[in-house]
Every structure is written in structure tokens, then in C-alpha cells.
Amino acid sequence: MKDIEMILASGARTASDRSASGLPSYLDPARLGPWDTYLEQVDRVTPYLGSLATWVETLKRPKRVLIVDVPIHMDNGRIAHFEGYRIQHNTSRGPGKGGVRFHQNVTLAEVMALAAWMSVKNAAINVPYGGAKGGVRVDPRLLSVGELERLTRRYTSEIGIIIGPSKDIPAPDVNTNDQIMAWMMDTYSMNTGEATTGVVTGKPVNLGGSLGRREATGRGVFTVAVEAASRIGLPIDGARVAVQGFGNVGGTTARLFADAGAKIVAVQDQTGAIERADGLDVRALLAHVAECGGVAGFPAARGFETDEFWAYPCDILVPAALEGQITVANANAIKARMIIEGANGPTTPAADDILGERGVLVVPDVIANAGGVTVSYFEWVQDFSSFFWSEAEINQRLVRIMTDAFAGIWSVAQEKKVSLRTAAFIVGCTRILEARAMRGLYP
Ligand code: GLU
Numbered sequence: 001m002k003d004i005e006m007i008l009a010s011g012a013r014t015a016s017d018r019s020a021s022g023l024p025s026y027l028d029p030a031r032l033g034p035w036d037t038y039l040e041q042v043d044r045v046t047p048y049l050g051s052l053a054t055w056v057e058t059l060k061r062p063k064r065v066l067i068v069d070v071p072i073h074m075d076n077g078r079i080a081h082f083e084g085y086r087i088q089h090n091t092s093r094g095p096g097k098g099g100v101r102f103h104q105n106v107t108l109a110e111v112m113a114l115a116a117w118m119s120v121k122n123a124a125i126n127v128p129y130g131g132a133k134g135g136v137r138v139d140p141r142l143l144s145v146g147e148l149e150r151l152t153r154r155y156t157s158e159i160g161i162i163i164g165p166s167k168d169i170p171a172p173d174v175n176t177n178d179q180i181m182a183w184m185m186d187t188y189s190m191n192t193g194e195a196t197t198g199v200v201t202g203k204p205v206n207l208g209g210s211l212g213r214r215e216a217t218g219r220g221v222f223t224v225a226v227e228a229a230s231r232i233g234l235p236i237d238g239a240r241v242a243v244q245g246f247g248n249v250g251g252t253t254a255r256l257f258a259d260a261g262a263k264i265v266a267v268q269d270q271t272g273a274i275e276r277a278d279g280l281d282v283r284a285l286l287a288h289v290a291e292c293g294g295v296a297g298f299p300a301a302r303g304f305e306t307d308e309f310w311a312y313p314c315d316i317l318v319p320a321a322l323e324g325q326i327t328v329a330n331a332n333a334i335k336a337r338m339i340i341e342g343a344n345g346p347t348t349p350a351a352d353d354i355l356g357e358r359g360v361l362v363v364p365d366v367i368a369n370a371g372g373v374t375v376s377y378f379e380w381v382q383d384f385s386s387f388f389w390s391e392a393e394i395n396q397r398l399v400r401i402m403t404d405a406f407a408g409i410w411s412v413a414q415e416k417k418v419s420l421r422t423a424a425f426i427v428g429c430t431r432i433l434e435a436r437a438m439r440g441l442y443p
Contacts, residue, residue: 033348034113034323040349045425048416052433059119059429062112063130064088068158070136072150082151086134086159088168089115092435095166096132097122097373099173099202100180102151103322106135113323114173117344118373121366124428125405127377132168134159140175141293152180156187163188165198165383171376172202174247174322178214182207198383201376210379211391213372216398217342218252220371223402225257225316225340228363231410234315234337237261242314242336244268245321246289249342249369253318258282262316268309269321272296275304275312310334319346326351334360341365356419364421366428367402367409374401 042059049056070082085108088096098118101111111133119131136155140148162168172181181203188199197208205211212219229236239262243250246269254264263279271294274280280301288298296303310317310326311333319325320342326334331347331354338361341347345365347355355362375398382388413423 033109034345035109035116037324037345037348038113038116041421041425042429044349044422045429048418048422048426049429049433052430052437055433055436056429058090058092058433058436059116062087062089062115063091064162065108065112066159066162067108068155070151070155070158072147072154074147075144082136082138082155084134084136084155084158085111086162086168086170087111087115087132088162089131089133090119090432090436091130091168092432092439093123093130094128095130095164096168097127097129097171097376098131098133099171099372100134100136100155100176100184101173102136102138102140102175102180104137104139106137110323111135114344117366119432120425120428121370122373122428123431124366124409124424125370125374125401126431127374129169129373129377130432132170133173134170135173148180149183152183153187156184157191160188160191163199165196165380169198169376169380170200171373172248177248178202178204178209181209198380201379202372203379208379208383210375210382210394211389212394212398213375213379214248215252216375216394217249217369217372218256219395219398220374220402221249221253221318221320221340221342221368222256222260223371223399224363224368224406225253225318225338226260227403227406227410228338228340228361229316232337232361238263239316240265240314241316241318242266242268242309242312243318243320243342244309244325244346245319245343246285246295247320249372250318250320251286251289253320253340253342254282255286257316265314266304266309266312267295268306269295273304273306273309274298274301276301316340319343322346324348326355328354331355332358334358336360339363341368344369352419352421362420363406364419364424366424367406367420370405371398371402374398 066086068084070084074080115133122129181200184200189196203209241257241262241264243254266275274295310330313335317336317339323345326347328350331351340363409423413420
């Protein structure tokens with residue numbers, strides 16, 4: 001049963017809460033992990049930026065940070081306050097673009113990093129956007145549908161001063177979906193008095209959403225995996241694949257791998273880890289997760305220790321959950337030949353170094369999971385023109401964009417003898433800083 005104290009303890013903290021270090025929770029240096037990771041990645045790319053390095057400081061600070069209080073009436077009559085964020089990291093190449101995450105561990109530093117990765121991703125894949133991200137520190141599993149709707153609407157109203165179809169366009173991320181996008185679109189439209197479908201992407205199809213958007217991130221992960229595998233001579237048919245996270249991204253990726261003849265041998269999520277050396281029945285697992293909320297207890301598999309997941313024998317590893325998962329603590333144990341980052345920021349820079357030395361190919365988030373925002377871009381274009389494309393056309397264009405972007409990044413990596421991550425950052429950061437330098441400073 002839902003317990004209000006549990007909800008308050010999980011998410012409804014405020015900036016005045018003190019962490020162990022005595023600082024407000026959002027300033028606790030112990031929680032700057034993802035932002036530190038991002039800064040280190042920028043330091044690694046800087047020597048390759050030539051004269052554009054003059055502008056690199058632009059990448060090291062978000063353009064605009066909004067912290068909002070989100071008070072809502074709970075079903076039992078009490079009022080709970082949640083802390084929300086919307087961060088526009090960069091808008092040199094176009095409006096801000098990036099998802100909104102509802103999670104009990106969301107922090108300012110995390111959303112800063114996620115917004116920055118969107119800037120690099122959108123530039124690396126060459127969609128005409130800057131980078132932004134939002135989040136609310138809440139465990140949505142503890143809310144009723146009504147509470148979730150009130151939270152979404154109040155959060156949208158609070159960030160309404162900085163979002164808009166040509167300013168900043170939110171989308172789904174961890175624990176948010178097409179229903180939440182519909183509430184966001186409605187709230188923004190009611191507040192402005194105009195039916196504005198293009199203010200968010202990832203909407204339901206009958207509300208200006210795009211065919212293929214829900215599957216797009218997983219389809220992109222799979223497309224890039226096929227490209228990377230062919231370059232290292234790894235056949236997908238028969239490949240053993242382990243997936244962390246079985247939400248929209250992990251679940252779709254696993255299904256596409258299985259359809260192509262790969263074996264999904266291990267899956268781990270917030271409920272536990274399961275394995276089957278001969279390959280799991282992915283469709284049955286998807287049905288089990290939809291019903292039970294996680295992979296634990298799936299009958300046709302053996303449960304095993306979550307800690308052992310990273311060392312599980314496989315050829316391809318797909319982290320598709322949260323950031324900071326592959327670290328110095330487990331990078332040496334990984335058996336895969338290739339890691340495809342479905343999640344944002346799953347690998348720390350120190351782990352990147354270990355994997356690089358061990359010859360494990362890491363296909364970084366900013367290209368691997370860019371399929372979602374690519375189809376978000378198609379959705380936004382369709383909303384502007386009120387003319388909608390077929391699913392086949394969308395998937396075809398998605399595959400072409402992902403394949404071309406991957407090929408470009410692969411050749412930069414070969415030419416400069418750098419990791420795919422640094423190559424993707426070279427391509428992305430160069431595009432951002434070229435735009436920044438051309439636009440100049442105002443006033
Ligand atoms: N949340 C997704 C990401 O991290 C999609 C963002 C979008 O479509 O704007 O890339």
C-alpha cells in the first residue's frame with residue numbers, strides 16, 4: 001500500500017534538505033558524478049578542437065538552469081512538494097531538445113550532464129537542436145495516476161516560461177511516456193491558448209505523435225550495433241547479448257536483436273537479474289515485465305546475483321538503464337567484445353580507459369541512443385507541417401541518419417586514432433562551437 005511518508009522520503013525533498021556533507025542535496029559534491037564524467041569527456045576532446053578550443057568554456061557550463069518547486073495535492077489530502085529542473089545546456093545550433101525524467105535519484109548535477117549529452121548528441125547526429133533536459137525527483141511508482149497527472153501538469157506550468165516549439169522541446173526519458181507527453185502538451189496549450197503539438201515530442205500518435213517514435217531509440221541502438229559489429233567481424237546471428245534495463249530502450253533493443261537471430265542471454269533491471277544461456281524468449285519476457293513491473297520471477301530463466309551481471313559471458317553488452325554503471329569496479333570483469341550504450345552516460349572515463357586497453361569496443365551513448373531524438377526531430381517537423389509520414393518512411397530515414405552518422409564518427413576515430421566516444425565528441429563539439437563562433441557574443 002502507498003505510504004505518504006515513503007513518497008516524501010523518496011522524492012519530495014527540497015533544496016533546503018541537508019546531505020551528509022552539510023550542503024543542500026543538489027550541491028553535494030558526492031552527487032556530481034555524471035557532470036564530472038561529462039567535464040572529463042570535454043577535457044579529452046579539447047586537444048582536437050583546434051582554434052575552436054577558445055570557445056570550449058561554453059560547453060562546460062549550462063546556458064540556463066531552472067529549478068522549480070512542484071507542489072501537488074496528494075490523494076489523501078496532504079500537499080507534497082517535489083523538486084524539478086529544466087536545463088538548457090546549449091542553444092547555439094537551435095532550440096533546446098531533450099527528455100524529462102521522473103526518478104527518485106534525480107539531482108541538478110545529473111540533469112546538467114544529461115542536458116550536455118543532448119547537446120553533443122544532437123550535434124553528432126546533426127539534427128538542428130541544442131541540448132536540454134528536465135527531471136523531477138520523485139518515484140512515480142508510488143503515485144496514483146491522478147497524482148502523476150497533477151505532478152506533470154504543475155511541472156509543465158512551472159517550466160512553461162522557458163519551453164516552446166522554437167525554444168525548448170521536452171520528450172520522454174526514464175519513467176515518462178506518451179501519456180505524460182499528452183498532459184504536457186495539453187497543459188502548455190491551455191496556458192498559451194493555442195493548440196501547440198510541437199512543444200513536446202514522443203506524444204500519442206493521434207495527438208501529433210510520430211509513428212515509430214516509441215521504438216526509435218531501441219531501433220537506433222540496434223542499427224548502430226549492426227554497423228559496429230560488421231566492422232569488427234562479429235555476426236549478429238548467433239551473437240550472445242546481455243542487456244541492463246528492460247524499459248522502452250532495453251526491451252525494444254532486445255526484441256530487435258532476437259528477431260535478427262541473436263540470443264538474449266542475460267537481462268538485469270531494478271528487480272533483479274535473469275539468465276538463460278540458450279537465449280531468453282524476449283516476447284514472453286516483455287509480456288512478463290508489462291505485467292509484473294520487472295524481469296524478476298520470469299519463469300523460463302534462472303535468477304542470479306545482480307553483482308554478477310557485468311561478468312556474464314556474452315559478445316555484446318547493452319547498458320540501457322542509468323548513468324555511472326560501468327566503472328573501475330566492474331570494467332575488468334566485462335567479457336563482451338562490444339558495448340552499445342543505450343543509456344546516457346553509463347560508462348565512467350576511468351572505465352572507458354580500461355575497456356579501451358582491453359580492446360572492448362565502446363559505442364558511445366551520443367551516437368548509440370540518438371535514434372530517439374532523431375525520430376523526435378521527425379515528429380517536430382511533421383507537427384510544423386501538419387503532414388504525417390508512413391512508419392516505413394520514418395524507419396528508413398532513421399536508419400539512414402544513424403548509419404551515416406556512425407560511418408562519419410568511425411572514420412574520425414580511425415583517422416585520429418581515438419575512441420569512438422572522443423570521435424563523436426570531436427564531430428559534435430566542433431559543430432556546436434562552429435555555430436557558437438559564427439553567431440558571436442551578444443551584446
Ligand atoms: N530522452 C531521449 C534521449 O535521451 C530522447 C530525447 C528527445 O527525443 O528529445 O535522447
